[in-house]
Amino acid sequence: MTDLSEMQRRDFEAAAFRRLVEHLRARTDVQNIDLMNLAGFCRNCLSNWYREAAEAGGVPLSKDESRAIVYGMPYAEWQQKYQTEASDAKKAAFEINRPKDH
Numbered sequence: 001m002t003d004l005s006e007m008q009r010r011d012f013e014a015a016a017f018r019r020l021v022e023h024l025r026a027r028t029d030v031q032n033i034d035l036m037n038l039a040g041f042c043r044n045c046l047s048n049w050y051r052e053a054a055e056a057g058g059v060p061l062s063k064d065e066s067r068a069i070v071y072g073m074p075y076a077e078w079q080q081k082y083q084t085e086a087s088d089a090k091k092a093a094f095e096i097n098r099p100k101d102h
Contacts, residue, residue, distance in 0.1 A: 024046075025071070029082075036094055037090060037094055044067065047070040050066045
């Protein structure tokens, strides 16, 4: 494996995160429950992790602010535009697959 400086590693991780966020913003057809059922995390998880990192760095960030960063708009607006009602099957799968820390 290539030896990376701490700055390079951080920059590459940040670029990958930005690309993931842009991908999720473009894939509004993929619902959070789909992500949770398949991968065990969703857009809200990413926004929580972002907020936790900001707070660890001494930058207070509200849940609404961190969600707007990930969603590219206020969460309520995203929900109104793109969120659909989850099927009973998806809800049942979520209850089975739900991460224990959520």
